[in-house]
Amino acid sequence: xxxxxxxxxxxxxxxxxxxxxxxxxxxxxxxxxxxxxxxxxxxxxxxxxxxxxxxxxxxxxxxxxxxxxxxxxxxxxxxxxxxxxxxxxxxxxxxxxxxxxxxxxxxxxxxxxxxxxxxxxxxxxxxxxxxxxxxxxxxxxxxxxxxxxxxxxxxxxxxxxxxxxxxxxxxxxxxxxxxxxxxxxxxxxxxxxxxxxxxxxxxxxxxxxxxxxxxxxxxxxxxxxxxxxxxxxxxxxxxxxxxxxxxxxxxxxxxxxxxxxxxxxxxxxxxxxxxxxxxxxxxxxxxxxxxxxxxxxxxxxxxxxxxxxxxxxxxxxxxxxxxxxxxxxxxxxxxxxxxxxxxxxxxxxxxxxxxxxxxxxxxxxxxxxxxxxxxxxxxxxxxxxxxxxxxxxxxxxxxxxxxxxxxxxxxxxxxxxxxxxxxxxxxxxxxxxxxxxx
Numbered sequence: 001x002x003x004x005x006x007x008x009x010x011x012x013x014x015x016x017x018x019x020x021x022x023x024x025x026x027x028x029x030x031x032x033x034x035x036x037x038x039x040x041x042x043x044x045x046x047x048x049x050x051x052x053x054x055x056x057x058x059x060x061x062x063x064x065x066x067x068x069x070x071x072x073x074x075x076x077x078x079x080x081x082x083x084x085x086x087x088x089x090x091x092x093x094x095x096x097x098x099x100x101x102x103x104x105x106x107x108x109x110x111x112x113x114x115x116x117x118x119x120x121x122x123x124x125x126x127x128x129x130x131x132x133x134x135x136x137x138x139x140x141x142x143x144x145x146x147x148x149x150x151x152x153x154x155x156x157x158x159x160x161x162x163x164x165x166x167x168x169x170x171x172x173x174x175x176x177x178x179x180x181x182x183x184x185x186x187x188x189x190x191x192x193x194x195x196x197x198x199x200x201x202x203x204x205x206x207x208x209x210x211x212x213x214x215x216x217x218x219x220x221x222x223x224x225x226x227x228x229x230x231x232x233x234x235x236x237x238x239x240x241x242x243x244x245x246x247x248x249x250x251x252x253x254x255x256x257x258x259x260x261x262x263x264x265x266x267x268x269x270x271x272x273x274x275x276x277x278x279x280x281x282x283x284x285x286x287x288x289x290x291x292x293x294x295x296x297x298x299x300x301x302x303x304x305x306x307x308x309x310x311x312x313x314x315x316x317x318x319x320x321x322x323x324x325x326x327x328x329x330x331x332x333x334x335x336x337x338x339x340x341x342x343x344x345x346x347x348x349x350x351x352x353x354x355x356x357x358x359x360x361x362x363x364x365x366x367x368x369x370x371x372x373x374x375x376x377x378x379x380x381x382x383x384x385x386x387x388x389x390x391x392x393x394x395x396x397x398x399x400x401x402x403x404x405x406x407x408x409x410x411x412x413x414x415x416x417x418x419x420x421x422x423x424x425x426x427x428x429x430x431x432x433x434x435x436x437x438x
Contacts, residue, residue, distance in 0.1 A: 021057040167421055325375065
């Protein structure tokens with residue numbers, strides 16, 4: 001069977017598809033600057049492209065977001081018309097990070113985009129700037145920080161310089177792909193992947209299978225093209241999020257309301273661990289993906305559109321409630337490189353206010369003796385321990401109840417779950433396990 005790992009395109013093919021891919025990458029970046037997430041912008045602007053050009057466009061847009069500070073310093077963008085910033089960033093990134101692309105192709109497609117953006121004078125400027133970059137031998141280093149300075153200072157204060165720099169290096173790399181068995185067991189999934197020529201290894205803390213890096217000159221297929229996707233054999237889920245479900249230690253047979261469930265990975269994992277799950281989400285634009293996830297996985301999960309803040313159920317109706325709260329997602333920046341430019345200190349404070357409201361609303365739904373699980377994919381204490389501590393101060397009827405369900409190194413001194421990318425090789429995630437006193 002021929003390996004599905006796909007050979008890279010020849011230089012001639014790269015040149016032929018470069019203009020369409022670059023134009024799509026520029027549209028993605030413009031959408032991100034206007035407030036869209038990278039994933040939403042990708043889905044909106046890549047549908048009409050061939051698969052090989054979709055890959056190039058995403059590589060360009062994600063690469064620019066990861067290395068933005070470094071590119072800006074090399075291009076001296078402070079003196080340039082803001083309408084040309086992403087045109088120049090795309091050209092510089094393609095010129096110096098994608099060695100398969102001839103320099104003249106990277107320059108010429110950038111010049112064309114500049115001409116379309118602001119006219120002939122802009123085209124001449126972009127031509128000169130990128131030729132200067134090419135002649136100077138500038139290369140995107142792949143190491144160091146491409147994060148807002150205030151965030152770097154914040155993390156160095158929180159984690160120490162060495163740990164913060166390791167976190168930044170993790171964010172500036174491509175996140176590994178981990179698969180969790182769904183309809184198939186782990187052995188079936190491993191055999192199918194290896195038969196297709198895809199090497200895998202055990203994910204950290206026995207949480208599924210992680211795809212090894214492909215051999216030079218090849219790429220792994222998209223998840224939907226991997227063996228078992230159509231059959232619902234697996235879900236794509238980082239170990240951290242599977243471990244949050246394990247940490248929750250919800251008893252088999254318990255009725256669980258996953259209140260912020262989209263895209264559905266945790267709901268499926270909880271069901272596979274023995275819970276009876278209802279999955280709701282207030283974001284109606286994400287319900288289709290939630291329903292698709294549960295359908296593919298073949299689990300008996302009811303999906304509904306419901307706003308937790310609107311009290312969708314009677315008080316004390318559930319054995320357990322999971323609040324996987326919307327957050328600033330600072331623990332997933334390797335997977336979402338746009339998040340580093342979206343987060344601000346003000347955004348962290350706003351997120352914490354909403355998270356506290358969601359936790360308050362969820363608490364009313366938990367029966368006496370039941371469990372309340374609060375989780376985020378943030379690294380920031382304001383969204384994690386501070387939210388839980390304030391809640392416990394105001395709610396004497398709840399207390400922490402840590403279960404010995406994960407490795408001790410994943411537990412904070414207070415007994416909460418905390419994974420850190422730079423220490424554990426996975427997304428950053430937080431969870432607290434609270435019990436309502438009988």
